[in-house]
Amino acid sequence: MVKNYKTYLMLIILISLNGCACALTLKAAIGVGAWDALAQTFSLVTSIKVGTMGFIFNCGCVLGELLLLKKEFNYRHILQILVSFLFGFVVNFMTYSVLNFELSSYPLRLMALIIGYIGMAIFVGGIMALNVVTFALEGFCLELSKKTKFEFSKIRQSVDIIGIIVSLLVCFFSDLPLVIREGTVLGMLIYAPILKIAMDKQIQLFKQLE
16 A cells, blocks of 8 residues: 555545535535535535535544544544545535536536546545545444444445435425435435445555555
């Protein structure tokens, strides 16, 4: 695996690119993943920027890890906060300063969404391949799985279900535009397969760079 400063430089680049891709899915405005939908929904309710809201939720996950791990909580978990901050900063910058224009047609929105999902899968695959830090949400779900003996996949899926339900309820009672739409379903279909391929390829690539 790439060592020392090269690893962290690559990590910073991948996180930044992932933030750009995520902002593109938000810009498409035809539905995003459950966790992003939760951040986007509460951003609309509170007028807090969506990247900042995502950072707050991720910090909540890190706090959950601290409560679960106590003395076993270490620098890798603290690093999740820095990762979340950088990701949220890039999402905010791209969403409000760069992608501050309207996509005039549905095909353009759909294209932006697909490109965004493909990008996220590739960049997240690279981050996972580096194996330096986990994302806050996945880290919390993993530690909760260890403590409760429930399968990680079931806990992670439950979080998505809760996120979707909460987003729908808040949008319904607040007359906000729905953030759970056809794009959410599309993401569920294409994201995971591309992520697996991207991760496998990048693991091999990073081994060659050792």
